[in-house]
Amino acid sequence: xxxxxxxxxxxxxxxxxxxxxxxxxxxxxxxxxxxxxxxxxxxxxxxxxxxxxxxxxxxxxxxxxxxxxxxxxxxxxxxxxxxxxxxxxxxxxxxxxxxxxxxxxxxxxxxxxxxxxxxxxxxxxxxxxxxxxxxxxxxxxxxxxxxxxxxxxxxxxxxxxxxxxxxxxxxxxxxxxxxxxxxxxxxxxxxxxxxxxxxxxxxxxxxxxxxxxxxxxxxxxxxxxxxxxxxxxxxxxxxxxxxxxxxxxxxxxxxxxxxxxxxxxxxxxxxxxxxxxxxxxxxxxxxxxxxxxxxxxxxxxxxxxxxxxxxxxxxxxxxxxxxxxxxxxxxxxxxxxxxxxxxxxxxxxxxxxxxxxxxxxxxxxxxxxxxxxxxxxxxxx
Amino acid sequence: xxxxxxxxxxxxxxxxxxxxxxxxxxxxxxxxxxxxxxxxxxxxxxxxxxxxxxxxxxxxxxxxxxxxxxxxxxxxxxxxxxxxxxxxxxxxxxxxxxxxxxxxxxxxxxxxxxxxxxxxxxxxxxxxxxxxxxxxxxxxxxxxxxxxxxxxxxxxxxxxxxxxxxxxxxxxxxxxxxxxxxxxxxxxxxxxxxxxxxxxxxxxxxxxxxxxxxxxxxxxxxxxxxxxxxxxxxxxxxxxxxxxxxxxxxxxxxxxxxxxxxxxxxxxxxxxxxxxxxxxxxxxxxxxxxxxxxxxxxxxxxxxxxxxxxxxxxxxxxxxxxxxxxxxxxxxxxxxxx
Numbered sequence: 001x002x003x004x005x006x007x008x009x010x011x012x013x014x015x016x017x018x019x020x021x022x023x024x025x026x027x028x029x030x031x032x033x034x035x036x037x038x039x040x041x042x043x044x045x046x047x048x049x050x051x052x053x054x055x056x057x058x059x060x061x062x063x064x065x066x067x068x069x070x071x072x073x074x075x076x077x078x079x080x081x082x083x084x085x086x087x088x089x090x091x092x093x094x095x096x097x098x099x100x101x102x103x104x105x106x107x108x109x110x111x112x113x114x115x116x117x118x119x120x121x122x123x124x125x126x127x128x129x130x131x132x133x134x135x136x137x138x139x140x141x142x143x144x145x146x147x148x149x150x151x152x153x154x155x156x157x158x159x160x161x162x163x164x165x166x167x168x169x170x171x172x173x174x175x176x177x178x179x180x181x182x183x184x185x186x187x188x189x190x191x192x193x194x195x196x197x198x199x200x201x202x203x204x205x206x207x208x209x210x211x212x213x214x215x216x217x218x219x220x221x222x223x224x225x226x227x228x229x230x231x232x233x234x235x236x237x238x239x240x241x242x243x244x245x246x247x248x249x250x251x252x253x254x255x256x257x258x259x260x261x262x263x264x265x266x267x268x269x270x271x272x273x274x275x276x277x278x279x280x281x282x283x284x285x286x287x288x289x290x291x292x293x294x295x296x297x298x299x300x301x302x303x304x305x306x307x308x309x310x311x312x313x314x315x316x317x318x319x320x321x322x323x324x325x326x327x328x329x330x331x332x333x334x335x336x337x338x339x340x341x342x343x344x345x346x347x348x349x350x351x352x353x354x355x356x357x358x359x360x361x362x363x364x365x366x367x368x369x370x371x372x373x374x375x376x377x378x379x380x381x
Numbered sequence: 382x383x384x385x386x387x388x389x390x391x392x393x394x395x396x397x398x399x400x401x402x403x404x405x406x407x408x409x410x411x412x413x414x415x416x417x418x419x420x421x422x423x424x425x426x427x428x429x430x431x432x433x434x435x436x437x438x439x440x441x442x443x444x445x446x447x448x449x450x451x452x453x454x455x456x457x458x459x460x461x462x463x464x465x466x467x468x469x470x471x472x473x474x475x476x477x478x479x480x481x482x483x484x485x486x487x488x489x490x491x492x493x494x495x496x497x498x499x500x501x502x503x504x505x506x507x508x509x510x511x512x513x514x515x516x517x518x519x520x521x522x523x524x525x526x527x528x529x530x531x532x533x534x535x536x537x538x539x540x541x542x543x544x545x546x547x548x549x550x551x552x553x554x555x556x557x558x559x560x561x562x563x564x565x566x567x568x569x570x571x572x573x574x575x576x577x578x579x580x581x582x583x584x585x586x587x588x589x590x591x592x593x594x595x596x597x598x599x600x601x602x603x604x605x606x607x608x609x610x611x612x613x614x615x616x617x618x619x620x621x622x623x624x625x626x627x628x629x630x631x632x633x634x635x636x637x638x639x640x641x642x643x644x645x646x647x648x649x650x651x652x653x654x655x656x657x658x659x660x661x662x663x664x665x666x667x668x669x670x671x672x673x674x675x676x677x678x679x680x681x682x683x684x685x686x687x688x689x690x691x692x693x694x695x696x697x698x699x700x701x702x703x704x705x706x707x708x709x710x711x712x713x714x715x716x717x718x719x
Contacts, residue, residue: 031541272492275447276555280506281479294496 032298035375042371045364052361056173060132063167064146064153067328069130071152071162074100076348077113079157079165087117096122097153110347121151157350159338168330169354175331177361179246180311184304186250191257192300198258199265200288206262213255221252225314229323238329245324249311260303264296271295298376305369309362316358332358385458386563386595387421387444392453394439398668411668413439414450415619418694423562426589426596428606428627430642431616432664437599438487440616441565444597445484446475457482460562480510480559487568489548493540500536503554510559521558528591529554529584546577550584557588565597570605582609603646607631607716612700615639618667618675621694625701632715635703637680640713674705682711 036042055062082095098115105112127146134140147153156165198209228248232241268274274291282290318324319333320340327334335354338344344351394414413436421427429437443450446467455467457478467478483506486492493502503522507513513521523533529550540548549569556564566585570578582605588594600606606613606627613630615623615638623636634640644658660679665671671678677687686706694704705711 272486272488273494275442276484276486276492276552277494277505277509279445279447279479279482279484280509280555280559281476282505282509286509290497291494295494 029298032372032375036371039371039374041367042375045367045371048360048364049368052173052364053177055170056177058135058144059170059174061134061142062144063164063170064127064129064143065164065167066130066132067168067171067330069163069167071158073102074113074152074154074158074162076111076160077154077158077162078348079350080154082123086120092122094122096120097147097151099151100154119151121147121153123147123153156353157348159335159351160344165335165350165353168335169332169357172330172332172335172354173357175242175325175329176312176315176333176358179242179249179315179331180308182246183249183253183311184307186246187253187257187307188300188304190250190254192261194254195258195261196265196288199262200269202266209258210262213258216252217255219252221314222317224252225318226321226323229318234326238325241325241329245315245318249314253307253311256307257300257303260299261296264299265292268292268295298372302369302373302376305365305372309365309369312358312362312365384423385420386423387458388419388456389421389444390418390454390456392417392440392443392455393451394436394443394448395451409668412670413619413667414443417453417619417621419614419621419624421563421595421597423595424589424593425611426598426609428598428600428610428613429616430600430603430606430613432601434664434667435616436619437601437616438567441484441567441597441599445482445565447484457563476510480506481561482563482565483556483559483561484565484567485549485552485556485569488572489545489552490572492552493548495540498537498539499531499543499551502540502551503536503558506555506559522554525554525558528588529557530580545573546580549573549577549581553581553584553588557592560592561594563595563597565599567599568601569598571600571602578605585609603642607646615642618665618670620675620704621702622676622704623702624694625698625703629698629701630715633698634713634715635697635701635708635711636676636705637682637711637713638676640715643716644714646716682707 060066077100080097080100082097084093084095085091086096097120098117099119099121100113101116103112103114104110123145124147125145126142128141128149129143129146131139131141145153154164154166156169158164159168194209198206225248228251229245232244236244269292271291274287277287277291315324315331316333316336319331320336322337325331325334332354335351336358338351339355392414393412393416395410395412398409398411417440419427429440431437439448442448444455444467446455450468453468456464457467458464459478459481465474465478467475467482470478493499497505500522503525504518507518507521522536526533526536531547531550531554535542540551543551549572553569569585570581573581585596586609589596596609598606598610610627612624612626614621615630615636617638623630623634623639625635630639631643631646634643641658641660658681662679665675665678671688673686673688673690674680674683674692677683680687684707690706692704692706694702695708697703697708
């Protein structure tokens with residue numbers, strides 16, 4: 001008598017196949033995951049992105065200053081250095097910064113900042129600062145770090161209004177990192193829906209949708225953005241503005257996905273296993289959900305991941321041109337507006353730091369997308 | 382053997398071809414199946430042979446409604462001996478017939494969804510057609526798996542873990558699970574290597590005896606066809622040109638095209654005189670088929686009449702149908718037997 005096979009999913013205790021080594025029991029998704037784990041660059045990128053998004057989530061807590069805060073005494077101040085050893089060679093366990101004093105360069109008469117070695121302000125964890133709402137819920141005035149009052153801490157320098165760059169990069173990441181996600185999510189839904197109709201029904205409706213996509217795609221994007229953002233009334237709440245910008249991006253972004261979805265629908269519709277299911281008497285809805293969608297979901301994940309960096313750059317470009325988010329709200333593109341002037345780049349190079357953050361994020365997304373694509377490709381070892 | 386299970390009446394299938402001449406020109410059509418009619422008897426194996434592109438696979442798919450035919454009837458005799466046109470049925474009635482007619486595909490790599498476990502694949506037709514408890518489904522799948530020679534403990538694996546022969550066994554198990562009366566085997570063994578082919582053919586034969594299944598066996602491999610079938614239909618460019626029992630078709634072909642096919646059957650005897658008939662010319666373009674008999678440009682026996690008049694499929698001997706004007710006059714060579 002043979003032992004009866006057990007049909008429960010192998011996740012249950014009843015029947016556990018040899019832990020993760022046995023690829024024979026692995027579904028498509030777990031195979032993709034196993035391959036993805038082997039892709040070093042993609043894994044590092046994932047950690048980098050995870051780190052950035054964690055920062056964005058807790059931005060108000062991490063940033064020492066709020067969006068509204070500025071200080072005309074410290075305009076265009078350079079990044080401060082944290083010190084452990086003071087002028088007398090004495091070592092302090094608690095790092096500290098010197099007070100910045102504004103002065104004139106004796107040669108050029110340009111305004112410069114020098115460290116006032118008389119006054120030390122030590123760095124504090126959970127320092128008291130401006131009031132804010134933690135995660136939008138708990139009202140508090142504690143920030144992750146800061147210096148003793150009335151000292152000021154500018155880790156990455158200040159801009160032309162004396163606002164702390166570090167705080168603004170951290171707070172700007174909330175917008176710069178979430179706009180692409182929301183935009184891609186909207187274009188994802190639109191793309192699957194419209195592309196699905198186009199691919200599944202075919203015929204004249206397919207031709208119509210494809211022509212519309214071609215028309216949308218043939219618009220030069222920059223003038224289109226300018227036109228659309230000119231249509232946004234200037235004095236509206238930031239949340240509404242944010243929504244409008246996301247919609248502008250999704251309006252163009254969905255066309256890419258719709259094409260991918262359409263192509264996949266057409267090719268999978270005629271796969272033998274789909275016809276087999278049809279012959280077996282499986283209904284249309286079930287065929288779409290069980291055979292067609294899983295067949296290209298991995299491609300969609302990849303396509304989406306690779307679409308995000310485009311949106312980040314798009315948002316940055318739009319804000320850079322002054323078309324997107326406007327002060328006092330901020331995004332990385334708004335921060336880069338100051339880098340438009342050559343004097344800023346030449347004299348205050350720390351104003352280019354947001355550029356580095358943008359590049360890092362976009363690269364991380366691209367590497368992540370590459371890793372996912374390689375993992376989802378069944379022919380790649 | 383005399384009770385029909387299926388008859389096909391003047392089945393046509395056109396495919397649209399994009400016209401390149403003008404933007405809004407009417408699309409061209411290619412007639413892939415041209416007035417196909419035949420009967421199928423319960424428990425028999427009918428093979429359909431022909432060269433690539435002659436419409437074998439399309440015929441198979443039209444019969445199971447995998448693609449929709451352009452016109453014609455596929456009449457199916459239910460267990461109660463009712464004659465129903467499968468192509469016209471909609472909704473529930475069509476679904477009820479689905480379980481009786483199944484299909485095995487050529488390529489076991491593309492016919493199994495890579496995203497479903499073997500258990501899910503085999504049970505899919507069962508779940509779609511019957512309301513069964515999970516335990517009943519499990520019992521049935523295990524039973525079929527054992528019958529088709531699959532190790533039941535591998536059922537939770539995914540198709541990528543199996544070899545071609547095993548995959549084809551999975552496909553057979555899927556086709557069998559609803560206990561169909563008719564299975565269309567579309568080149569079911571041509572993607573497998575020869576030793577596995579023999580295993581699968583024997584398996585199909587055993588299952589036929591056990592469950593009284595009728596097969597439509599689509600193939601281009603004549604030695605397998607000779608081995609497995611009761612009757613053989615030869616197709617050429619969308620038409621059936623000859624339909625006869627295996628013996629009389631292989632021994633005494635009446636159509637010049639069949640003769641040419643037969644001469645291509647490999648002979649196991651190395652001493653045997655090899656005289657292949659090499660057909661002149663190329664396979665005619667189905668979008669622009671020759672006039673009259675489609676075979677006439679390549680036929681060695683053609684006359685003026687062949688290019689003007691298309692021959693009807695007519696009975697020339699007992700159960701021997703040929704579409705050739707000169708079937709009686711010609712003396713054609715079949716496969717020599719020892």
